[in-house]
Amino acid sequence: MTISRRGLIKMGLATGAAVSGPSILRAQAAPSAARTARMVMYGDLRVFDPVFAPVIITADHALLIYDTLFALDSKLIPQPQMVGKWAVSDDKKTYTFELRDGLSWHDGTLVTAGDCVASIRRWCQANPGGKIILERAEDIAKRDDRTFAIVLKEPLGLLIDLLATATSPCLFIMREKDASRPATEQVTTNIGSGPFTFNEALARPGASFAYDRSEKYIPRSEMSDGLAGGKIAKLDRIIWDNISDQNTALAALQAGEVDFIEGPPLDLTKVIEGDPSLALEVLNKSGWVFFMRMNFLNKPFDNVKARQAMLHLIDQDAFMNVVAPDPKNGRIVTSMFGTGTLASNDENTGWYKKGADPEKAKQLLKEAGYAGEKVVILQPSNWASMSNAAQLLASTLRTIGVNAELAPSDWGGIVARRANKSPVESGGWSIFISADTDYSFGNPLTAPYLTANGDKGWYGWASNAEYEALRAKWIDAETLEDRKALARKMQRVWWDFVGFVPLCGSVSPIARRKTLTGLLPTPGLIPMWNMQKA
Numbered sequence: 091m092t093i094s095r096r097g098l099i100k101m102g103l104a105t106g107a108a109v110s111g112p113s114i115l116r117a118q119a120a121p122s123a124a125r126t127a128r129m130v131m132y133g134d135l136r137v138f139d140p141v142f143a144p145v146i147i148t149a150d151h152a153l154l155i156y157d158t159l160f161a162l163d164s165k166l167i168p169q170p171q172m173v174g175k176w177a178v179s180d181d182k183k184t185y186t187f188e189l190r191d192g193l194s195w196h197d198g199t200l201v202t203a204g205d206c207v208a209s210i211r212r213w214c215q216a217n218p219g220g221k222i223i224l225e226r227a228e229d230i231a232k233r234d235d236r237t238f239a240i241v242l243k244e245p246l247g248l249l250i251d252l253l254a255t256a257t258s259p260c261l262f263i264m265r266e267k268d269a270s271r272p273a274t275e276q277v278t279t280n281i282g283s284g285p286f287t288f289n290e291a292l293a294r295p296g297a298s299f300a301y302d303r304s305e306k307y308i309p310r311s312e313m314s315d316g317l318a319g320g321k322i323a324k325l326d327r328i329i330w331d332n333i334s335d336q337n338t339a340l341a342a343l344q345a346g347e348v349d350f351i352e353g354p355p356l357d358l359t360k361v362i363e364g365d366p367s368l369a370l371e372v373l374n375k376s377g378w379v380f381f382m383r384m385n386f387l388n389k390p391f392d393n394v395k396a397r398q399a400m401l402h403l404i405d406q407d408a409f410m411n412v413v414a415p416d417p418k419n420g421r422i423v424t425s426m427f428g429t430g431t432l433a434s435n436d437e438n439t440g441w442y443k444k445g446a447d448p449e450k451a452k453q454l455l456k457e458a459g460y461a462g463e464k465v466v467i468l469q470p471s472n473w474a475s476m477s478n479a480a481q482l483l484a485s486t487l488r489t490i491g492v493n494a495e496l497a498p499s500d501w502g503g504i505v506a507r508r509a510n511k512s513p514v515e516s517g518g519w520s521i522f523i524s525a526d527t528d529y530s531f532g533n534p535l536t537a538p539y540l541t542a543n544g545d546k547g548w549y550g551w552a553s554n555a556e557y558e559a560l561r562a563k564w565i566d567a568e569t570l571e572d573r574k575a576l577a578r579k580m581q582r583v584w585w586d587f588v589g590f591v592p593l594c595g596s597v598s599p600i601a602r603r604k605t606l607t608g609l610l611p612t613p614g615l616i617p618m619w620n621m622q623k624a
Contacts, residue, residue, distance in 0.1 A: 121326035124623050127606055128329045129350040130339045131616075133473055135299060135330065136502030138288075139277040141216045144259035144538065145505055146526075150616050154301045154328065155196070155282035156262035157321075159187065159206065160254035164316035164611065166529070168254035171310070171318060172201070172263060172283075182245035183228075189236045192308035195265055196287045203232035208269035210240075210253075213261045215273035219252035219536040220261070222565055248535070248565060256317060256613055257530040257537055285309065285323040285619045292329075301328045301618075314620045316612050324608065324622040334472035334500070343368060343601060349623070352616065354601035355474065357415050362601050370599040376528040376613045377421065377597040379428050380413055380479060381590045382521050383539065383550040388513055390460045391520060397588035398441070399454035403486060405446040406594045412478040414596035421595030426540065426584045429595050431532025432570060433577040438585040452490045462493050466514045468507060468522040469498040476501075479523050479593060508549040522549070527614030528595065534561050534580065542589055550590075557583045 120126070131150065137143035140152035161171045170176065174190030193201035207230055214220030223230075229241040240249065253261055263269075268277045280288035285307045292300035309320040331348055333339040336355040342348045344365060354362060354370070362368050384391035384400065391397050410420035424442045427433035465487060469480035480496060487494035497519065499507070504522060512518040526537070534540040541561070544553035560580045567573045600616075602609070605624040610617050 125326040126329065127325050127327075127350065127618075127621060127623060128331055128348040129352070129618075130331050130333050130342070130348050131352045133470070133501035134296060134332045134334070136505070137276065138280055140262050141213055141259050141273050142276040143505060144216065145501075146258060146614060147501070149258040149260055150618075151299075152260070152262045152282075153284070153317075153615055153617055154286040155280055155284045155288050156264065157193070157282065157284045158254070158261055158317075159263065160250060161318040162254055162256050162316055162612075163318040166316070166613070168250045169312075169315075169318035172206075182247070183242045185240045185242075185249060186233070187238055187240075190310070193283055194306050195283050196281050196304060196306065198306070199265075200235075201263070201283050202235045202266070203238035204235075205266045205269065206263055207232050207238050208266040209263045210261065212264075212269045212271070212273050213259060216259050217252075217255070217261070217536060218538055218541050219248075219255060219533075222246075222535060223249065223252060246565065247568075252536065255533070255536040256615055257526070257533065258615075260615075283307070285321040286328065289327075297332055299330045301330075302326065309619075314610060314617075316610065317615065317617055321617070321619040323619050325618075328618055328621075336474050340601070343603065346603065349603045349606040351601045353474065353598070356419070356598070359416060359599075367603055367605075368601060369604050370601055371609065372597055372599045373609055373611045373616065374527055374598070374614050375611055376428075376430060377595055378525045378614075379423055379528055379531055379595050380409065380475075380523065380525045380593040381423075381539070382483065382523050382593060383548075383590050384588070385518065385520050386544075386551050386553055387511055388518060388520060389463045390455070390458055390465070393458040394587055395454045395458035396460060397591075399451040399458065400591045401441040401585070401588060402443070402447045402454065403451035403490065404591055404593060405486070406442075406592070407444065408486075409479055409482060409593040410596065412482055413475045413594055414598065419597045421597075423592035423595045426531070426581050426589065426592075427534075427577055428528040428531030430528050433532050433534075433573060435574070435578050435581055437578040438582040441585065448486075448490050455490065455492070460492070464514055465492050465494045465520040466497050466518070467494060468504045468519050469496045470501045470504050470523075471498045472500040475598075476523050476525070483521070483523065483593075511545070511551070523593065529613035534564055539590060542584075542587070552587070552589045554583065554587045554589070557587065557589070 133147050140148050158171050159173050160168045163169050173187050176187045178185050214224045226242050226246050228243050232238040286301040287304045289300040289302050303323040303326045309322050312319040339351050406422050414420040421429050424439040425434040467480050470476045484494040484496050508522050510518050530537050538548035541547040542552040542554040542557045545551050608620045608622045
């Protein structure tokens with residue numbers, strides 16, 4: 091018997107109904123199709139805590155159910171969100187914030203200043219910019235139920251910019267009893283104060299998650315603008331369907347079974363463009379940077395020459411062919427600060443050569459004393475572009491005699507394994523591939539992969555004291571020209587010790603049915619308020 095995809099979906103719904111028991115009553119009262127959007131996101135949502143797991147899929151989940159103190163508008167300028175009023179003292183050391191009216195949690199209780207203080211303190215443990223705030227802070231405390239203050243030992247002119255960062259982990263405000271646990275301990279509840287609530291009854295881990303419009307949420311009066319302004323939920327329900335195969339997801343989009351795909355198969359863009367019911371749209375106009383992170387703790391990449399070899403080995407044009415098959419979407423990346431940020435520069439980029447230089451890479455590996463050690467590359471099997479890039483990387487390494495081995499798993503498995511500091515023989519790893527928005531590469535205070543503070547830092551645990559001393563000066567650089575000059579010094583050191591290796595840049599469109607409109611362009615994250623269906 092042949093079962094169609096539509097039949098499989100119906101069977102899945104029937105099975106879910108049988109398992110869920112009383113929750114079927116809620117499903118029967120589900121909103122109409124015109125008030126429901128079904129979406130296929132990158133990867134599977136495994137972890138719900140945006141501080142514990144600083145990954146984009148978790149940040150997108152958090153955007154639905156949580157709110158933020160400040161948010162970036164379409165011009166990347168911080169605007170108040172949960173904050174109604176704020177002021178800074180004459181000596182620039184005390185920032186006082188008052189919450190706006192109408193803020194309540196999805197459980198019916200009021201949002202308080204205590205919630206904000208606990209959330210800030212927890213976020214500061216995980217975000218590089220937050221750690222700077224903690225170092226500079228004399229106190230972070232509530233003044234009354236609606237007012238709190240950050241008192242600094244010395245002025246911190248970028249404080250509001252840091253609080254408003256759109257680089258994960260972002261500062262989402264949680265209930266005090268949730269945010270009181272350490273950043274290394276996962277929050278398992280999903281009670282926020284944002285425009286949507288998490289529907290526990292309809293949660294099907296590995297298959298789908300549902301979010302319902304919050305009746306309690308009172309949006310700001312301003313128009314939606316980037317991540318800022320009024321977060322108006324125009325749909326009653328949003329459902330994330332986990333469809334790992336891109337071609338299957340596209341078939342579902344064409345059949346009207348889903349309304350949106352975050353990562354459509356880019357080799358089939360002509361098919362999408364030729365379908366009168368579908369549209370391609372670039373929401374993240376800054377684009378993405380794909381890069382490989384090596385493990386500084388394990389052989390062979392504990393040796394700087396082995397890391398330098400990787401700079402000479404990578405043929406970015408080849409990686410663009412698997413990440414962004416359409417030439418107009420690909421970009422060469424030679425700056426650690428991305429391709430279009432104000433900090434991007436050309437310092438110390440002599441290693442770049444069109445077509446790469448495998449002989450130079452082989453020479454440097456020999457100088458590093460490489461002796462055939464296994465190099466384990468983490469391969470996200472449910473993220474096609476990343477999976478293809480991992481396979482190309484393994485093949486490229488083998489051509490110069492490296493004992494490269496792929497370790498496939500879904501993205502959730504990658505996120506878990508990359509935290510393992512053990513040798514590869516004990517479940518550790520050598521290389522993983524990641525990506526972030528070009529926008530995020532412009533700020534070394536908030537991008538975790540632009541740190542080099544050893545075992546206190548981001549996965550791979552890059553370590554370089556000279557670079558960290560330069561990065562520490564960024565916070566006090568007074569002008570844009572000062573930061574540009576500092577960026578050149580930082581990049582000179584970075585490419586010497588090789589904090590990561592760029593693979594390529596790309597601009598990637600989402601695919602949607604034309605009946606789904608109102609998506610807001612932002613640098614990477616996908617806000618789902620303002621969406622509506624015809």
